[in-house]
Amino acid sequence: MVDTPCRLPSLAVGAIIVSSIVAASARAASDGPGSIGFGRHLVEEVCGECHRVSQPPMAKPPPMQEELAAPDLVERMRDPGITEMALRSYLRTSHPVMPNIRLSMEETDDVVAYLMSLKEGLQ
Template identity: 40%
Template structure:
């Protein structure tokens, strides 16, 4: 298991990249390209996770905010904290694969 340490409220949390990938494949893949290197999402308006990962300045905090912000073309999906931490770690693990 590959983990990333994310901090929130002053304490380190462990994130599970594999669990984040599994969640993304189950919940996000209907609209987003979620696999590393995939650059065409099923829904044109939904950015591929690879593009998100490779966006300059895309930090853990920026991803967390992005995942919690509603967008006009995105359904209002509420991620549990563990799921969000894992998805953030998974997206960050894609950086540079594209």
């Protein structure tokens, strides 16, 4: 009987590398975490009922924005104190007049990327 080296570890490593590449490609193709596109979609879906969340301004503000005096997020991004760190902290804190929305870390990355892109567009 001839001893042959076990190829299982190298096959496992190869499989891990291939699956990582496939996952990274899928994520890149889907506009992954920290994505302005995902962030815009999420902000429009979750926040857009109460807040103005995109440029150019809509013909009229969202119905709830006037009723609840919800801040215009586009205008709020003009404030130099609104930084990436401030946004992350705000998104992780519950607020009495808002629904308790829980975002995953990836969703938070996306929302922050989108809101910071608004800030860049306002300069």
